[in-house]
Amino acid sequence: MHLARTEEQHELAGVVMGLLDRHSDSSAVRAAAESGTYDIRLWRALCEQVGVAALPVPEGYDGVGASLVETAVVLEEVGRNLAPAPLLASALAVTQLLLHGSEQERRDQLPGLAAGEVRPVQLGRVVLEPEQSTGSMDQTMRLALVDGAGDIPEDTRAVALALISALQVGAMQRGLEMTVAYSQERVQFGRPIGSFQALKHRLAEMLVLVEASRSASWGAAGAAADHVGDPTPEREARLVRLASVAAGYCTEALAHVATETVQLHGGIAMTWEHDAQLLLKRAHALNQLAGPAHLTRSRVLEARLI
Amino acid sequence: MHLARTEEQHELAGVVMGLLDRHSDSSAVRAAAESGTYDIRLWRALCEQVGVAALPVPEGYDGVGASLVETAVVLEEVGRNLAPAPLLASALAVTQLLLHGSEQERRDQLPGLAAGEVRPVQLGRVVLEPEQSTGSMDQTMRLALVDGAGDIPEDTRAVALALISALQVGAMQRGLEMTVAYSQERVQFGRPIGSFQALKHRLAEMLVLVEASRSASWGAAGAAADHVGDPTPEREARLVRLASVAAGYCTEALAHVATETVQLHGGIAMTWEHDAQLLLKRAHALNQLAGPAHLTRSRVLEARLI
Amino acid sequence: MNLDLSPDEIAFRDEARAWLAANVPAEPLPSMDTPEGFRAHQEWETTLADARWSVVSWPEAYHGRGASLVEWVIFEEEYYRAGAPGRVSQNGIFLLSPTLFEHGTKEQQDRWLPPMATGEQVWAQAWSEPEAGSDLAALRSRAERDDHRGGWVLNGQKTWSSRASYAHWGFGLFRSDPDSERHRGLTYFCFPLAAEGVTVRPIAQLDGEPGFAEIFLDDVFVPDVDVLGEPGQGWAVAMSTAGNERGLSLRSPGRFCATADRLVELWRRQGAPAELRDRVVDAWLGAEAYRLYTWGTVSRLVDGGQIGYSGSVNKVFWSDLDVAMHETALDLLAAEGEVRGPWVDGYLFSLSGPIYAGTNEVQRNVVAERILGLPREARG
């Protein structure tokens, strides 16, 4: 039982963070969001310099042969950066092939995905990286709404929830960091607003939510990696359980953290120029992907987890 | 449209407050609670000096011929004092006779009730002022739990909710006063704890709830008085609406205020000697009488209010 | 307690209801944060004014009806229930006009009130500054005396000015005594946004529209006739009507009751999911409770009481409620809530509620200190 990152995973997170700092600052995020597609330059850098698309693909199919835990590590950083990168869709396409593809399909498709090919993936009524995106509140993720809910195997869906939770945790982390920094800089009534106790307590609550969400997300990622690496009914049951916990917990937590980020920034958060609005909208999109809080709770009952 | 007390109602509240201060301090409340009955001396004083039992009884039946608004005024003070006085049961018995009794029944029973007679009254599965009370968390109200829910006309039930909300508002007011006083006296880290902003904001939230609850309760009391004074289907509909609003709002508000009262007092609230525990238990009993929050919400839908 | 309207009030309500039913545009107007929407809203104000519904509580001489406070609340309820457009002139008629009635000269009233009532001139507030948001008394924009020209010269920067990009006049406080600090030595000025030296820079808000603007003042001359109240008394002048009951401090409940009703409708349309039932009912309960609370405040005022600090209670109440209702709507919409639409727009707007017109943090301080009497915090 070990719910922590390895030394290598820490390093991976650091490498990705550095790359995102260089290639995906606020103006790059905004430029990509307005372009109507993901950030193609950034995605190329992530694939070529870190091999993020190849991480979950086995070596026999031109992949790196790491696990979904490594993918989750990268997603947490992508979430924190709010980067318009199609890693979630990419990893889900890989997952679907590994869990439910034929050997022929894997041979045909995995090498391309490992090299960074991006294709539409449907989750519920939402399509990730669609050919044509419908106007959504969030513009840093490309989504389209379709009429019928796609059919998706239970274990693939659970992997999706696990990976989405990594993006959710990253987004929360960003909200917390942004708000802490602002509250240290912003002076009102002759003091940094971060010295007002009411504000401190609200920030402390945010931290509690972020930390708890992170553990839940890491657990789900571990279970996803185990099951995708070597699927068994027991592993699938554990994956469904931990992914449901992560989705249920992180969705509520992110909604709270994003709203508090806006509220604690005050008027400045109400502006287009400030990144708080990007976070708010990203939070909203991620929570719709995972399913709003009451639907994630329905799932706990439907899956007979309790 | 006038949602405020008259001068006379203000005075009535003052008189009752004075009487309760003299006759029903914390040790009297506790003594009565342990006696297994209501505070007989206090009830006699309330009936003889203020005529509280006679207030809602028409003059033709030896009553004062005031309205249920006056009863609600007194109940708010009784609630604030946590006094073990059977006014709720008394007023409900009167209400039931006025709304649904025959002339013969009124003649037979109202004069006795006006003089302070107390009898069991059933509300849902709970009996107020039962012959034999079952051990309840709250000991300042005499309650018994029975198996079958009693049959009670919709308008009588709505009056009950309106009157209970007056007790709820009084209890909230007490919680707020108690906590404000404590936070001004208690010094930690070299300052009164009431100067810590996080605490101030929580007290401010309590005040918002108390004030909003009071308006809701006053509206319900006004509607109850109108309908009982001269029943019509329109008045009944307004009563049901406003009583449902009062019950729904006050129940959540009181639960929050009572819990905050305990939390903001710290360890001292965890003791038998401190009145915070009396408030907490009273709050619990009142909220069970009104129906827990989710049941008060069911009622809004059942009554087709929305 | 008297829950009934008087016959006169019923007649007033029925007249308003009938007029609104006949005149409220069937289609929502375009957003007032866009140029065409701003114009459409101005025209709507003119329509209102022509039928004397734009400023019902003002004297008849200024396009009003001399309506009582109770009638004003009735009108507001009817207005929102009818789904009528937002008020583009709200900063003028709710924030500035109470001050103008109390401290303005007859000449100022005659000059400014009529075009404000008709929507011809829209006013923008110039309160906040980059370093003076919650802490308004920290403002730095300054006014220098120009005896020669008989007026003042304004310099500085104002921000969060709603719709200043399209508005005609600004009003706000400036530091007229350079040696003064905090609340002292301020003067209340009105100035045309087209005046020489004024630059208005739009700020794109959450939804990308320029709902706010920054106002830069560079040697803007304001004649003495455009000073509101006594020079140096700006803080007192502004605060004397800051809690004005017909302004923002008594935000009329109509808007929230209407939102609650729309939310209930949405819930039914989505199949009345049991899990969201309590939140929907809560919204309705909250809006009804807010309505009763407002009536309670109105009744106290009618009895000769003061609104005092209960405007702060009000502010916390409605702004938190508004956010909660919109969050529930988005959860009801589920994936559809990701697509732009009126609930999404309403949600983004509701988030500004706890922030503007005195953040809820400041309001809670006011409640704790002024109503509950808790110790003030050291505030430098």
Added chain:
Amino acid sequence: MNLDLSPDEIAFRDEARAWLAANVPAEPLPSMDTPEGFRAHQEWETTLADARWSVVSWPEAYHGRGASLVEWVIFEEEYYRAGAPGRVSQNGIFLLSPTLFEHGTKEQQDRWLPPMATGEQVWAQAWSEPEAGSDLAALRSRAERDDHRGGWVLNGQKTWSSRASYAHWGFGLFRSDPDSERHRGLTYFCFPLAAEGVTVRPIAQLDGEPGFAEIFLDDVFVPDVDVLGEPGQGWAVAMSTAGNERGLSLRSPGRFCATADRLVELWRRQGAPAELRDRVVDAWLGAEAYRLYTWGTVSRLVDGGQIGYSGSVNKVFWSDLDVAMHETALDLLAAEGEVRGPWVDGYLFSLSGPIYAGTNEVQRNVVAERILGLPREARG
């Protein structure tokens, strides 16, 4: 990430599970706040100790098993899942023993640890004072040097001492340097509650049972051998293990998972009402998330990390969760919740969670200042 237990850990878990299944009393013991309940709980500690389950993480020499941190958490999960009795010896084994292992002399360890492990001697904490609750450093009880007798004389008053009415020994800080202030000049003492000059006055708690007591010390002599650590270093001695991972700062998740499971059962028994569904599922989600969070902390410690201030995060998490679960249970019980029963008792107890062992307000300050690096507040 590795979600599997090792074969050794599985063996340990199975052994614990089997023993608990065979030995946990079928009927709950009477409340440990009553004299008979206290004795019954002491006997249970002896039963545990006989099978070496009372202090699994202690060395074998002191009735333990030298269990690893992971094993300790496993044991705790099994313990609560089995519905085993509360630990009457918890103040000794969780709060005092880490300090005793780190700062106690061999003689003290040999004298105090074995009877603590068997439940023969129960320890009560003597931390808080009437004027020093959240602000522990404000304590006033004093220790005066008595060179003649080779020890110290204690005077003062302590409060909120759990079960001191029945316990055998007390431990706490006293001001040994009369000129010192705040954290300085304190010494850590142990003293028998039967010592001359000690008076224990029970405090009835919420439910009327004397769960707490005040301890009055009137010229109580304590020999040097009963001083823990160096005189004058009491604060450092106490704080060095205040965040000890096996103590309260890593409150094991077993208790909350068991409560969540009971809550789900109750919900089903009450007909699975849809309106309370989300709160019930939330409780389960919260308990599972807390469990994972604890495993995350344990993993960090196993990797050589420090618990640091995450004990404060932990405290806020579990205590708020515990209150929420019990509130939901009472709502499920509706009118039945008014009658005394295990959920009502649990509810009253849960309310003390956010208060004791450092109020959640203090914990949130710690999180904000020590983890997030926000400015400290002036605290006199």
